[in-house]
């Protein structure tokens with residue numbers, strides 16, 4: 215363990231999954247790490263919180279990366295990281311990634327069984343059967359490439375040369391695909407407007423952008439791996455993932471300090487030297503990793519205005535209005551899927567509040583709620599601007615939240631009749647809550663690519679400041695627990711090689 219007087223090799227700002235993954239892999243390799251987290255618990259958007267006997271997922275609850283294939287290249291990262299750390303996260307197979315409920319009575323479940331899923335789409339759109347096969351085959355090709363190429367940093371020349379020499383054709387194919395969009399690829403094969411809307415919601419469900427704005431490579435992971443590695447839910451809820459990473463960090467001698475907000479990154483002549491905490495103490499290290507967003511890192515924690523990042527360099531994704539409900543179990547019928555997406559009107563699916571995301575993880579893990587109860591986590595996009603006129607704790611703020619929640623519950627009754635009467639506990643969180651808990655500017659979901667930008671324009675792990683690195687959803691490849699896990703792997707790989715202790719390949 216790093217003593218309070220001894221400087222660690224690496225300081226990590228934030229215990230989101232990106233920061234914790236980087237810390238765990240570095241610490242396991244003998245590079246000492248000290249993580250500062252402002253909250254009293256780890257995980258950020260992938261944490262759990264408890265209320266009245268319920269254990270809610272604060273954000274994520276659809277999880278990739280727990281497949282069991284040892285030769286899976288860039289995929290199944292959770293399995294391979296936890297294997298390396300020697301810690302266990304038990305999971306429950308989640309048979310349906312998302313059950314979609316769309317305009318025009320169009321419902322389809324994106325289930326593990328690829329054949330059944332594509333068959334259901336072809337039944338609805340028989341005139342597009344060939345296009346459906348060809349489009350989803352393109353996604354499988356990306357999946358197959360990523361299954362072969364080992365995970366590492368795209369900034370690490372040694373890694374790139376080794377991957378290029380071992381897999382020349384796949385490397386070239388992936389480089390070419392990185393310039394392609396999911397939506398434009400779909401339009402090569404598909405003409406039907408309703409089906410193209412469906413492809414849009416397939417992207418929007420995790421990228422919060424339409425398919426044309428979504429890189430094909432990201433789609434290849436989310437929409438193909440669900441049929442291979444599959445979706446798996448960690449026993450005990452989303453917080454089991456950060457808890458296991460913390461266990462790994464501490465097992466190898468690293469330290470996580472909670473309720474320790476970093477207020478400044480100390481930069482001296484263009485070189486990061488350490489951090490200052492809210493209590494005024496300064497801590498020094500050979501390298502600093504920021505797990506905060508690109509805007510929070512460079513426009514707040516770095517005080518030198520020469521490093522400012524234009525707020526318009528990327529699109530700033532909206533934030534969320536979230537309902538965490540404890541409900542009478544009788545309202546959820548037997549056989550109900552865990553995750554659902556509801557769209558009432560294609561014209562408004564991508565407007566604020568237009569799409570409802572729904573999860574009920576107690577269907578898989580009943581231990582998250584008292585006996586006879588279920589959890590419902592429902593959320594829609596929202597913006598700080600809609601809420602900033604309210605004073606926190608005021609009755610006006612409370613009634614605005616109640617009104618918004620009532621509308622979402624009523625729309626959700628389309629798939630769960632009687633939901634409004636079954637609610638026994640209601641915790642409501644606005645974009646202001648999201649901003650406050652996660653220290654994210656405007657409570658944003660993070661930076662999104664602008665139309666015309668390609669995925670390689672996402673920031674990698676190095677920054678314009680020497681010895682300051684970044685991990686998390688502001689870096690390549692982007693949002694999602696498995697994506698930020700990749701960013702943590704690539705960040706740790708880069709730093710470890712710089713420190714002369716390259717990481718072994720994850721197996």
Ligand SMILES: Cc1cc2nc3c(=O)[nH]c(=O)nc-3n(C[C@H](O)[C@H](O)[C@H](O)COP(=O)(O)OP(=O)(O)OC[C@H]3O[C@@H](n4cnc5c(N)ncnc54)[C@H](O)[C@@H]3O)c2cc1C
Nearest residue numbers: 228230231232252258259273274275276476686687694695
């Ligand atoms: C509502 C919602 C639903 C989602 N659903 C899914 C899903 O089903 N599947 C999926 O894969 N992904 C999902 N995501 C996305 C996923 O959760 C995130 O992309 C991912 O967890 C972000 O990880 P991160 O490493 O970028 O850090 P974050 O989760 O942002 O964590 C950063 C941490 O750093 C801390 N921090 C920040 N600044 C400081 C500071 N100055 N000092 C100290 N600590 C600091 C914060 O407190 C936080 O703990 C969802 C997200 C949300 C919000």
